[in-house]
Amino acid sequence: MARQTIQPIDKERVMRDGDFIVSKTDLKGRITYANKIFKEFSGFTENEFLGKQHNLVRHPDMPRCVFKLLWEHIQNGQEIFAFVKNICKDGGYYWVWANVTPSMDAQGNVLGYYSVRRKPNPKAIPHVAALYRQLLQIEQTAGSRDAIEASRAHLLQLLNQQGVSYERFILDLQSL
Amino acid sequence: MSDSSSTSSRFELGHAAALLLVAVLGSAMAVRGLLAHPKDLSLWVGLVLVLGLTLWGWLDLRKEQHLLSRIDEVLDAASKGELEPRITQIPEQGRLVEAAWRLNETLDQIEAVFRESITVVTRIGEGDLAASPKPRVCMASTRKCWCAWLRCNKTWPARWTCSVRPCVPWLREIFRCVSPPRGSRVSTWPS
Numbered sequence: 080m081a082r083q084t085i086q087p088i089d090k091e092r093v094m095r096d097g098d099f100i101v102s103k104t105d106l107k108g109r110i111t112y113a114n115k116i117f118k119e120f121s122g123f124t125e126n127e128f129l130g131k132q133h134n135l136v137r138h139p140d141m142p143r144c145v146f147k148l149l150w151e152h153i154q155n156g157q158e159i160f161a162f163v164k165n166i167c168k169d170g171g172y173y174w175v176w177a178n179v180t181p182s183m184d185a186q187g188n189v190l191g192y193y194s195v196r197r198k199p200n201p202k203a204i205p206h207v208a209a210l211y212r213q214l215l216q217i218e219q220t221a222g223s224r225d226a227i228e229a230s231r232a233h234l235l236q237l238l239n240q241q242g243v244s245y246e247r248f249i250l251d252l253q254s255l
Numbered sequence: 256m257s258d259s260s261s262t263s264s265r266f267e268l269g270h271a272a273a274l275l276l277v278a279v280l281g282s283a284m285a286v287r288g289l290l291a292h293p294k295d296l297s298l299w300v301g302l303v304l305v306l307g308l309t310l311w312g313w314l315d316l317r318k319e320q321h322l323l324s325r326i327d328e329v330l331d332a333a334s335k336g337e338l339e340p341r342i343t344q345i346p347e348q349g350r351l352v353e354a355a356w357r358l359n360e361t362l363d364q365i366e367a368v369f370r371e372s373i374t375v376v377t378r379i380g381e382g383d384l385a386a387s388p389k390p391r392v393c394m395a396s397t398r399k400c401w402c403a404w405l406r407c408n409k410t411w412p413a414r415w416t417c418s419v420r421p422c423v424p425w426l427r428e429i430f431r432c433v434s435p436p437r438g439s440r441v442s443t444w445p446s
Contacts, residue, residue: 099363099364099367101363101367103339103341111343112341112343112359114356114359114360114363115356115359115360125343125344125345126344129343129344158370158374178371180370180374182339190339193366193370195363195367195370
């Protein structure tokens with residue numbers, strides 16, 4: 080059941096147009112709620128994911144810097160968009176277009192996080208997959224300690240070259 | 256206690272009372288028969304069956320009532336504008352299982368719309384008009400509208416037909432530009 084024991088296999092599940100995966104986590108990233116479509120795509124039962132870290136569905140092809148960026152945004156109370164490759168219980172995978180927003184109380188304190196995942200633009204996936212492969216390779220070369228900083232620096236350099244922010248870059252990809 | 260919770264409690268009490276009545280009547284009949292014929296095996300089997308079925312019914316009822324109470328609580332919170340709570344630990348089977356999932360899905364949709372609307376409004380307020388779906392289309396229809404207006408050399412009543420009518424698509428475009436499209440707003444963001 081643990082993430083480490085899942086062997087990735089080359090079996091893709093494609094989200095349908097109206098699919099809408101929703102999950103909520105507490106401040107530490109533990110899942111407090113996930114909807115039926117999340118169950119369907121991940122293959123986990125409710126008892127298997129409730130209380131577990133959201134990285135339960137993290138695919139090993141995902142570079143760590145993307146999640147670092149995601150956490151930085153949401154911990155500062157900002158929303159973030161990202162393309163994410165998730166792993167299923169059987170080792171398969173599915174791509175999502177994720178939007179994560181913090182849940183706040185009336186005083187503006189962050190109580191948890193709310194994530195909506197929709198079908199990503201299929202035209203964007205080859206570009207994103209290539210970028211993530213590149214970032215992952217940089218992380219593997221840099222070693223565990225410097226992995227995130229190295230891939231993050233590369234990502235920022237790419238964005239600077241294109242003269243766009245991370246968000247604009249991601250939104251543009253989804254609109255290809 | 257909210258109205259919905261008290262309704263649920265009344266419902267629960269009614270079911271429990273009915274179950275208890277069936278158990279008491281069934282056991283009483285079996286015990287009465289056993290007093291007259293203590294060695295009758297079928298009466299013993301009947302008594303065990305009545306008690307077993309009562310216990311099973313009681314446990315099943317408790318499970319259903321627990322789910323019903325959760326549905327009540329979540330609906331109660333939603334009716335007060337609190338869209339965060341959801342029903343979790345939904346059993347695999349039962350009469351209320353589908354209703355519980357559907358309630359969650361409904362709240363998911365409503366919450367997503369609220370969150371996305373807040374994002375769009377905030378960004379527009381900050382001067383980020385990237386939420387406009389197709390600004391070039393808007394510009395084209397604006398030009399069309401103004402050209403029609405300038406070329407129209409008629410009196411005011413006739414002006415309505417020759418110049419205002421071409422502006423109707425422009426007004427529609429403007430409306431579309433300032434309001435995010437339904438469903439996935441991000442899919443139509445930058446053009």
